[in-house]
Amino acid sequence: MKSNSIAIVGAAETTEMGLIPNTSQIMLHADAALNAMRDAGMKPGDIDGVACAGEVPTAVAHYLGIVPTWVDGTSVGGCSFMIHVRHAAAAINEGLCSAVLITHGESGRSRVGAGQYRGGGRSSLAGQFEGPYGVMGPTSMFTIPFLRYMKETGTTLEHLANVAVVQREWAGLNPRATHREPISVDDVMNSRMIAYPFHILECCLVTDGGGALILVSAERAKDFPQKPVYILGTGESVESPMVSQMDRFESSRAFKVSGNKAFEEAGIKHADVDHLMIYDAFAHLPFYGLEDLGFCKPGEAGDFIMERNTAIGGKLPVNTNGGGLSYMHSGMYGMYALQESVRQMRGVAPAQVKDAKISIAHGVGGMFAASGTVILSNQEF
């Protein structure tokens, strides 16, 4: 995308978050969308582009009374919303539409109107060559690469547990976080083992919620009530729908391709970045994110976090909402990472990073299957 040409002018999460048993999934999309439209001072008639994942754009557009000239139903897992931002930017610049609404809503815990999980079925390649071996969703599959990562890098189980500890410290500053009470490395390592070497406190939450964003051209952005958040660069990629077929287990190719593209578009250096969100479905994801985006050399992320660089007061605050481990995780968490980046750039985050000017929201989809990266700023470059 053309750097600095697009801005986020509306951003909101669902009114409630966590356990929302009285709201269906489509209404979570709508609740977030209504909040984002109010945030931007817009009505459905002002929106002419719709992108979403989990539901199809047809359902969301009709439910909200929007007549789109552009839709995007890219659904490659939790980073779909980062990719929607990228596609929306291109669409607005091409004149296909002028105001894009991106929605996420997921009744991940209550499963109200959530429909069935659409796996590939037993005849898909994953169904034939992974399904018969006792896989039980992400806790038993997303976690498989990590023992190899440990062996190749010298990273330890204490490093892994420490990720959850540091993110809980951030969550302690966030009134909307699901879990806020401090925890220690021992607490994490003594918590219930889910899939060795991962304990329950190293696995994401399962909650209900949603979020929505509204994007327009940067030229129009100052006409809206909120401080514009400009898009500096974006990236996307996919690798394999089967975790067993990743090229390497100590690094994500999709992360690297997506991250490199976003940095290239933005034309910034790593030292320019004030704030970073790395989708943390499990505690090892920040290691891959920090290394594959180039903030740490291979194998150094565990020490980087242990040395409190990503913690409160550190030089690179990471996952300042508490992350998928402590804030919330409805299933497709990427939207919440983007929301926190927007709050940080607006200067209104509960754990606000002082004078932050550039933020990155980096997402994963499936189990290292896909990736999307968005670089945001409150400055016009």
Add this chain to the structure above:
Amino acid sequence: MADQSKLPLPVPTPETQHFWDGTRENQLLLQSCDGCQKTYFPPRPFCPACASRSVSIIKASGNATLYSYVINQRAHPAFDGPYAIAVVSLEEGPRMMTNIVNSPQTPEALVLDMPLKVCFGKVDENITLPYFEPAGDEL
């Protein structure tokens, strides 16, 4: 070995049928490109490296090493207790998911890069699943 009646069994497609025909005969079959010699998995009737449709089915040695794994602790109807879900590196290059059988399902017994060999678990007349077990002293 798992109670296979409680697992979601594979449904072969025309492009994978040869693989499942092979396991039924206790053979692990891969494919290799006639042009660039790339050996690959999972099955497809063309080479993912060079897109050639000229590929041959080859019999794998069955030798592998343990690449990575988790030991799933959540109750699964097909397993008696915690069980490893592993990814192994075949001698020919490709990796595949499997279970490690004839071994304690513990971190102490399951050491990365340990040598493994293929073995087979017949489910029914159509499906036999490939598994791996420690190669012991044979290598």
